[in-house]
Amino acid sequence: MNADGMTPWRLLRGALCILVAVYLLAPLVVVVIISFSSASFLQFPPPGLSLRWYAQLLSTPAWTNALLVSVKLLVPSSILATLMGTAAAYALVRGRIPGATVIMACLMLPIVVPGMITAAALFGVYRGMGLNGTLTGLVIGHTVLSLPYVVATVASALRVQDARLEQAASTLGAPPWTAFRRITLPLILPAVLSSLLLAAILSFDELIVSLFVSSARVRPVAVQMWSNLLGDFDPTIAAIATVCFGFALLVLIADLALRAGRGLRLA
Amino acid sequence: MTNVLELSGVQKRYDAVVAVDALDLSLRSGEFLTLLGPSGSGKTTTLMMVAGLQQPDAGTITLNGASVAKLPPYRRDIGMVFQHYALFPHMTVRRNVAFPLEMRGVSKTEALRLVDEALQLVGLPDHGDRLPKQLSGGQQQRVALARAMVYRPALLLMDEPLGALDRKLREQLQLEIKRVHQERGISVLYVTHDQEEALTMSDRIAVFNQGRIEQIGSPEELYDRPATRFVAGFIGDTNFLSGKVLAVSDGRCEIETPAGRLQARATQGLLVGASASVAVRPERVVPAASAALRGTITDVIFLGTSRKYVVRLKDGTECVVLRPANEAALGARGSEVELGWAPAHATAFRDG
Amino acid sequence: MTTVDRRLWLLLPAGLTLTVAFLLPVGWLLSRAFTFPQPGFQNFVLLWERPVYLRVMGNTLWISAIVTPITVLLAFPVAHLMAHGSPRLRRWLVFLVLVPFWTSLLVRSFATAILLQRHGVLNSFLIAFGFTEEPLPLLYNMAGLLAGCVQVLLPFVIFPLYSSMARIDPAYMRAASTLGATPVRAFLRVYLPLTLPGLMTGATLVFISTLGYYIIPALLGGARQQMIAQLIQDQIATFGNWGVAGALSLVLLAATAALLALLQFTVGLKEIAR
Numbered sequence: 001m002n003a004d005g006m007t008p009w010r011l012l013r014g015a016l017c018i019l020v021a022v023y024l025l026a027p028l029v030v031v032v033i034i035s036f037s038s039a040s041f042l043q044f045p046p047p048g049l050s051l052r053w054y055a056q057l058l059s060t061p062a063w064t065n066a067l068l069v070s071v072k073l074l075v076p077s078s079i080l081a082t083l084m085g086t087a088a089a090y091a092l093v094r095g096r097i098p099g100a101t102v103i104m105a106c107l108m109l110p111i112v113v114p115g116m117i118t119a120a121a122l123f124g125v126y127r128g129m130g131l132n133g134t135l136t137g138l139v140i141g142h143t144v145l146s147l148p149y150v151v152a153t154v155a156s157a158l159r160v161q162d163a164r165l166e167q168a169a170s171t172l173g174a175p176p177w178t179a180f181r182r183i184t185l186p187l188i189l190p191a192v193l194s195s196l197l198l199a200a201i202l203s204f205d206e207l208i209v210s211l212f213v214s215s216a217r218v219r220p221v222a223v224q225m226w227s228n229l230l231g232d233f234d235p236t237i238a239a240i241a242t243v244c245f246g247f248a249l250l251v252l253i254a255d256l257a258l259r260a261g262r263g264l265r266l267a
Numbered sequence: 268m269t270n271v272l273e274l275s276g277v278q279k280r281y282d283a284v285v286a287v288d289a290l291d292l293s294l295r296s297g298e299f300l301t302l303l304g305p306s307g308s309g310k311t312t313t314l315m316m317v318a319g320l321q322q323p324d325a326g327t328i329t330l331n332g333a334s335v336a337k338l339p340p341y342r343r344d345i346g347m348v349f350q351h352y353a354l355f356p357h358m359t360v361r362r363n364v365a366f367p368l369e370m371r372g373v374s375k376t377e378a379l380r381l382v383d384e385a386l387q388l389v390g391l392p393d394h395g396d397r398l399p400k401q402l403s404g405g406q407q408q409r410v411a412l413a414r415a416m417v418y419r420p421a422l423l424l425m426d427e428p429l430g431a432l433d434r435k436l437r438e439q440l441q442l443e444i445k446r447v448h449q450e451r452g453i454s455v456l457y458v459t460h461d462q463e464e465a466l467t468m469s470d471r472i473a474v475f476n477q478g479r480i481e482q483i484g485s486p487e488e489l490y491d492r493p494a495t496r497f498v499a500g501f502i503g504d505t506n507f508l509s510g511k512v513l514a515v516s517d518g519r520c521e522i523e524t525p526a527g528r529l530q531a532r533a534t535q536g537l538l539v540g541a542s543a544s545v546a547v548r549p550e551r552v553v554p555a556a557s558a559a560l561r562g563t564i565t566d567v568i569f570l571g572t573s574r575k576y577v578v579r580l581k582d583g584t585e586c587v588v589l590r591p592a593n594e595a596a597l598g599a600r601g602s603e604v605e606l607g608w609a610p611a612h613a614t615a616f617r618d619g
Numbered sequence: 620m621t622t623v624d625r626r627l628w629l630l631l632p633a634g635l636t637l638t639v640a641f642l643l644p645v646g647w648l649l650s651r652a653f654t655f656p657q658p659g660f661q662n663f664v665l666l667w668e669r670p671v672y673l674r675v676m677g678n679t680l681w682i683s684a685i686v687t688p689i690t691v692l693l694a695f696p697v698a699h700l701m702a703h704g705s706p707r708l709r710r711w712l713v714f715l716v717l718v719p720f721w722t723s724l725l726v727r728s729f730a731t732a733i734l735l736q737r738h739g740v741l742n743s744f745l746i747a748f749g750f751t752e753e754p755l756p757l758l759y760n761m762a763g764l765l766a767g768c769v770q771v772l773l774p775f776v777i778f779p780l781y782s783s784m785a786r787i788d789p790a791y792m793r794a795a796s797t798l799g800a801t802p803v804r805a806f807l808r809v810y811l812p813l814t815l816p817g818l819m820t821g822a823t824l825v826f827i828s829t830l831g832y833y834i835i836p837a838l839l840g841g842a843r844q845q846m847i848a849q850l851i852q853d854q855i856a857t858f859g860n861w862g863v864a865g866a867l868s869l870v871l872l873a874a875t876a877a878l879l880a881l882l883q884f885t886v887g888l889k890e891i892a893r
Contacts, residue, residue, distance in 0.1 A: 006802060016696040017712070023693075023770060024719045027730030030740055034733065042733055044740050088633035095626030107633065110641055112875065114831025116848035117868045120855050121644035124651075144640040147633060167320050168353035170340040171424075172414065173370035179341075182366075186357050205723030208833055212855075222725055229729060229838060238733070241726040252721040256714075 028245055035238035042233050053239035063240065066224035070204055072135060073220055077142035078199035084143070085150025085199075086192055090180075092151075093158040094166070104155070111148045115208040118145070123212035133215030141209040146199035153198065157191030158184075190258040197251045197258075204247060269332075271296050271422050271454045272317065277326030279312050286312045288478040290326065294422070294456060299448050301457040303465040304475030305501070310458045313475075314424055317456060319343050331421050341370070346415030350427040352407045354399035354414070360386070361395035364414045371418055385413040388447060405436045412444065416453060425457045429464065441467050462502045466490070474498050490548075494534060496616040499546040506552070506586045509544045509618065512537050520615050525582030527559035531613035538617070547613040549575070549589035554597055555607030562586065562606065564598050578604060649872070651865030662866035672850070672863075676870065679847040682761075682836075683829040686768045690825045691818065693769065694776035698817075701777070702784035720774040728838045731767050732758060735839070764840035768829055775828065776821030783817025816886045823882040827875045847871050 030044055035053055037046030057063050088107060092100045110118060122141050123132060131137030161184070169179035185192075207222040214223050221240065228237050272294040279287040287309040294300045302310035315321040317328060319340035328335050335343050346367070354363050361382055368378040386392050389409040399407055408428055416423055428444070429437040445468050448455055459465055465472045466486045473483040474497070482494040493499035500507070510524030520533040522545050531545045550573075565585075566577040569592070576588040576597050588606065590597055598604050652662050666672045701712045719727060734740050735757040742754040757763055787810065795805035833848035840846070847867055854864040 009802075013696040013700055016693065017700050020693055020697050020773065021715055024715065024773065026740075027727060027734045027770070028719065028722065030734055031726070031730040042736070043738075044733070044743070084633040084636060087629040091624075091626040091629035095624040095629070097624055097627055097630065103630065103634070106642070107637060109637075112827070112879065113645060114833075114848060114871055114875065116831060116833050116851050117645060117648065117872060118641065120851055120864055120868065121648035122640070123855065124648055124861065125644040140636075140640045144636055147637065151633070162351070162353065164349055164351065164353045165355060167318075167340070168347065168349060169355075169366070170320070171318050171343075171345060171347040172367035173341045173418075174366070175339075175341050178370070183355055201721065201723075205725065207723075207725050222723065225725055225729070229725075229732075233729075233733070237729060241729055244723050244726045248722045248726075249718065252717055256717075 035242040053235040066221045070220040074200045074203035077139045077203045080143045081146035081199045082196045089151045089154035108148045119209040119212040137213045142203040150195040153195040157188040201251045273329045277323045299455045299470045301465040301469040301472045308475035309478040310475045344421040346420040347424040348415045348428045350430045352411045367418045385417040389413045423455045505546045526580035530610035531615040536617040542618040549587040551612035552588040560606040651861040655862035662862040686829045698780035701781045759841040767835040767839040772825045775824040779817040779820040783814045
């Protein structure tokens with residue numbers, strides 16, 4: 001083990017990995033700790049612990065409204081994106097559709113095109129339709145942004161699954177919709193749920209389109225955070241950031257559990 | 268006997284490639300018919316069209332006397348066993364087998380009874396609560412078989428069902444499928460590229476080559492009286508000797524080869540003066556005094572029940588001879604032998 | 620005789636949404652470059668003639684060009700340990716990289732800002748250990764911008780690089796060493812070329828993501844690090860100048876497309892999708 005001349009590299013690699021780990025996680029850890037601070041400015045380490053910033057969060061209408069708007073936004077947009085994305089992925093992977101590769105590439109475009117371009121474009125065309133400042137406008141924007149992630153996730157699950165299972169169901173007497181519901185859907189369900197979670201967190205975190213399309217009355221959490229960040233930082237932002245982080249962590253763990261379940265089934 | 272399945276003038280192309288060309292085929296009730304051929308010969312495509320998983324470009328397919336052109340797979344009265352089993356991984360064995368009954372609205376209690384009966388038939392009565400992944404390959408294929416026939420379809424389609432199994436298991440399952448076929452009296456359309464499997468199991472075999480049927484008949488017919496050179500070469504071991512046609516008459520012919528003058532059964536298209544090949548099975552070659560062929564034994568291989576001799580004929584071509592082991596030896600390596608056969612045991616084909 | 624697959628209908632909702640709520644709006648925005656305020660190429664002339672636009676576009680390219688190699692260099696050891704460490708270690712590393720990956724960019728940028736402030740954690744640490752006496756300016760300048768970008772983009776290199784590395788058979792390296800290659804030569808001649816698909820994919824993702832960034836430069840960078848997305852936002856929100864915004868968008872999109880085409884040319888998109 002030690003005679004291969006690789007030891008210095010192993011040590012360097014270990015050190016760099018620890019450095020990257022600290023770099024990736026330290027900011028988040030610091031924010032979580034500061035959110036429980038008793039001080040009224042962003043001091044680290046905090047002089048004492050309290051829940052006052054969370055209480056502040058819940059008693060400020062701007063924040064509670066923002067949370068409500070975010071939920072009203074992520075629920076429809078993630079469901080719509082999941083339904084449409086799953087249907088599209090199914091058609092593209094299982095159907096014999098001319099130009100399927102090109103259509104798939106087009107559906108991936110919202111990931112590739114910089115968010116600022118999408119946001120400006122939506123803001124521009126919404127003006128003529130009165131959609132700016134409406135929940136509908138935001139829902140449409142978030143749906144189209146989540147769509148590629150759903151299509152990619154579900155399509156890869158469908159590619160792994162044996163297409164002959166559906167043929168078998170068909171020869172055994174199952175009409176297409178029954179075959180899909182009884183055979184295909186249960187097998188890709190972890191991927192579908194996983195993309196639903198992903199769409200929900202994408203909507204919750206999305207800032208740029210929301211920034212353009214939202215209004216003072218319809219303002220999701222990310223935009224509310226942004227407008228506070230441009231002023232003075234106070235620990236309320238640390239508290240909401242911790243809430244966002246907690247939500248992300250929860251979704252990640254749920255997703256990993258789904259993936260683990262899928263792995264077991266495939267093994 | 269009535270025909271369960273009838274194909275007439277069926278054609279299928281993939282872009283420029285003709286996969287199945289003007290195919291006529293019929294399957295009698297209760298018959299075990301095998302489509303045999305190399306990969307890409309159109310046998311699986313034919314099966315897929317019967318199942319309704321692919322659509323023919325031309326021709327008609329009738330099942331139980333009615334055209335199925337407009338029927339999707341799930342409304343045809345068929346069962347199908349796939350090469351890789353295609354068991355539903357998220358359902359237990361019992362629910363897999365019950366699936367087609369459920370699709371047909373069979374009552375719960377009746378379904379339960381039929382499922383148990385089917386599992387009994389394939390020798391897995393105690394495996395109902397397992398998931399497919401907990402079974403071996405052979406067990407999975409038995410479940411697939413039970414699932415495909417539990418609802419007593421008019422026709423059972425099997426697409427290389429034993430292709431993924433090892434040799435020993437394959438031979439065991441061949442006999443089991445044969446037994447199930449006989450007990451249930453079910454009509455079977457079976458696809459394989461394994462000629463031994465086809466010979467073992469079938470009532471009749473249709474030999475496919477390049478989208479066409481070369482010959483259709485009982486295993487004995489195909490083996491003893493191949494209609495084309497392809498069939499003679501594809502089924503069983505064969506010696507080929509080439510030469511020129513001297514005479515043709517009454518289904519017999521005489522061929523002049525560098526190794527000697529031979530007599531054989533004539534097939535279509537033989538012309539006097541044209542080149543032709545004579546095919547003869549190794550076990551049909553016998554030692555004969557004053558026979559046409561002379562050669563030297565170059566190798567003797569003991570196979571247990573038989574001995575295989577490789578004989579180099581005087582023109583240099585090799586001829587394999589198979590004799591039962593309990594018979595007197597043909598000779599040792601290096602010894603000269605004289606060989607012959609009954610004219611009915613050899614077949615001559617036009618070359619090219 | 621080919622009949623159209625009936626499953627085509629399933630594509631309709633997604634296709635329609637994409638067309639109406641994405642393709643057409645983006646097309647409309649880009650078309651402004653040639654039509655606003657009047658038809659012609661005056662917006663592109665403007666981009667070329669006004670130093671501020673050229674400076675911002677140059678800035679954007681320059682920042683992406685710095686962020687990319689730093690990210691790749693830091694990602695390499697992590698991906699390597701992930702690919703060749705024990706399964707237990709791999710699970711921990713994957714989790715460690717996924718946590719920030721799933722956390723909102725805004726939250727992470729804010730967290731980085733807290734860390735880098737004048738009286739933030741990093742400065743306290745540096746002073747306490749005697750690296751510096753005065754707090755260093757780490758925020759609202761190039762340092763803050765780079766720190767934020769690299770942090771957010773590390774996973775985009777780590778994962779593709781890991782998937783390339785995990786596919787490398789250790790037997791290759793052993794074979795190279797039995798053939799007389801020193802570890803360094805074996806690494807450079809055998810290992811590194813095999814990681815190239817992942818490396819190129821990751822680097823391209825980092826480069827094109829950085830080109831379009833808005834939140835990080837706005838929050839962590841200074842006025843001198845203004846980037847193209849900020850300029851687009853400014854043109855629309857402050858000046859209502861859709862023509863220049865469209866032209867800038869077109870330039871940004873063209874740069875993104877060119878880089879993707881380059882990646883497709885060198886690695887192949889099929890390889891990337893794996």
